[in-house]
Each structure stands twice: as structure tokens, then as C-alpha cells.
Amino acid sequence: DAKTTQPPSMDCAEGRAANLPCNHSTISGNEYVYWYRQIHSQGPQYIIHGLKNNETNEMASLIITEDRKSSTLILPHATLRDTAVYYCIVMTQGAQKLVFGQGTRLTINP
Amino acid sequence: GAVVSQHPSWVICKSGTSVKIECRSLDFQATTMFWYRQFPKQSLMLMATSNEGSKATYEQGVEKDKFLINHASLTLSTLTVTSAHPEDSSFYICSASVARLAQGRSEKLFFGSGTQLSVL
Numbered sequence: 001d002a003k004t005t006q007p008p009s010m011d012c013a014e015g016r017a018a019n020l021p022c023n024h025s026t027i028s029g030n031e032y033v034y035w036y037r038q039i040h041s042q043g044p045q046y047i048i049h050g051l052k053n054n055e056t057n058e059m060a061s062l063i064i065t066e067d068r069k070s071s072t073l074i075l076p077h078a079t080l081r082d083t084a085v086y087y088c089i090v091m092t093q094g095a096q097k098l099v100f101g102q103g104t105r106l107t108i109n110p
Numbered sequence: 111g112a113v114v115s116q117h118p119s120w121v122i123c124k125s126g127t128s129v130k131i132e133c134r135s136l137d138f139q140a141t142t143m144f145w146y147r148q149f150p151k152q153s154l155m156l157m158a159t160s161n162e163g164s165k166a167t168y169e170q171g172v173e174k175d176k177f178l179i180n181h182a183s184l185t186l187s188t189l190t191v192t193s194a195h196p197e198d199s200s201f202y203i204c205s206a207s208v209a210r211l212a213q214g215r216s217e218k219l220f221f222g223s224g225t226q227l228s229v230l
């Protein structure tokens with residue numbers, strides 16, 4: 001599976017949009033982009049995933065560049081409860097095990 | 111979304127004892143479950159893949175005799191840390207894979223809430 005690169009940490013003000021980047025320049029055509037987050041001392045929580053089209057759900061939006069070499073997770077109105085480590089993972093369809101990188105530690109400030 | 115229940119949420123044990131951690135899929139059948147461990151301020155590290163009715167597949171460097179995995183049913187996998195030592199103290203997390211979705215859809219994993227193991 002392709003490797004991803006994320007900034008180690010980011011800060012965002014409460015109520016503002018949080019934009020978390022991820023580079024996956026070696027992604028192959030059948031690999032999906034997944035985002036999970038882990039709040040302190042809890043198991044990871046699924047956020048969203050996509051192949052090439054932009055995706056939106058009740059938690060976030062996922063913007064994937066046309067060449068699919070990078071993506072951005074957008075939390076439209078960040079709250080203090082969004083403080084967590086966010087993991088960007090690429091995975092082939094049907095593959096089941098997730099390999100976690102170091103992720104981005106997002107801190108939402110009041 | 112699907113629910114994965116993990117018990118206990120925390121356990122303290124004496125060195126040399128064995129500890130069993132349970133992972134249950136509550137509203138779906140999980141043909142495959144995964145066990146991770148996580149040390150403070152580090153990322154999750156995959157330990158093993160547990161397939162219902164067959165032997166688990168361990169990642170390189172993980173001792174199969176130390177971390178016993180049993181996946182006897184489609185809703186339950188257990189991890190037993192045998193003869194635990196202080197260096198086994200860690201956060202253990204399980205996850206379960208929902209059975210393959212409709213054609214063209216990728217699967218996603220659901221995670222338990224984790225078990226904090228402290229070995230004295």
C-alpha cells in the first residue's frame with residue numbers, strides 16, 4: 001500500500017474550518033484514501049473515504065486532487081471535541097488491514 | 111455505523127499472569143479481526159490478523175506464543191497476553207472488518223474502544 005505524508009501537528013480556532021493535508025504521491029489507481037481519527041485513549045474512529053471524487057458526510061469533506069497525489073480533509077466548523085490525531089491511509093479495495101502512519105495531531109483552540 | 115465492543119477497558123495485573131482481552135462485533139459478522147498495540151505518543155502498530163476458524167497471522171516481530179489469538183466465532187476474537195511483563199504494558203485495540211460490501215465499494219474497519227494494560 002502507498003505511503004502517506006502528513007504534518008505532525010496543526011492548530012485551528014474553534015468554529016473555523018480545519019483543513020488537514022495528506023500527500024500520497026505513490027497512490028495507485030485502485031487505492032482508496034481513508035481518514036480516521038483517534039481521540040486520546042480511545043480507538044480510532046472512521047471519518048470518510050474516497051477514490052477520486054470529492055466526498056462529504058455528516059462529519060467532514062474529503063477533497064482529492066485530480067492527479068490523486070494529495071487530499072485534504074475538511075472539518076467545516078471545528079469544535080473542541082475535534083481535538084485528536086488524524087490519520088490519512090491509502091488502501092486497496094478489498095484489503096482489510098490498515099497500516100497507520102504518525103498522523104496529524106490537531107488541536108482546536110477556544 | 112457498526113459497533114465493536116472491547117473488554118475490559120483497562121486491566122492491572124501482576125507480572126507473570128495472563129490477561130485475556132475480548133473483542134466482539136455487536137451487529138455484524140466479522141470474518142476478520144485485527145489486533146493493534148499502541149505505546150504512549152506513538153501510532154498504532156498492527157500485531158496480528160485474526161480469521162474466524164483458522165490460525166491468526168502475526169506481523170513480523172510479534173511472538174505468537176506470547177500473544178495468543180482465538181477467533182472462534184464470527185462475532186468474537188480474543189487476545190491473551192501470556193506471562194505478562196511490565197514491557198507488555200500498552201494500549202491494545204481491536205478492529206473488525208465488515209463483510210465485503212456491494213461491488214465497487216471498499217470495506218472499512220470499525221474499532222473497539224481499546225484496553226489499557228498495566229503490568230506491575
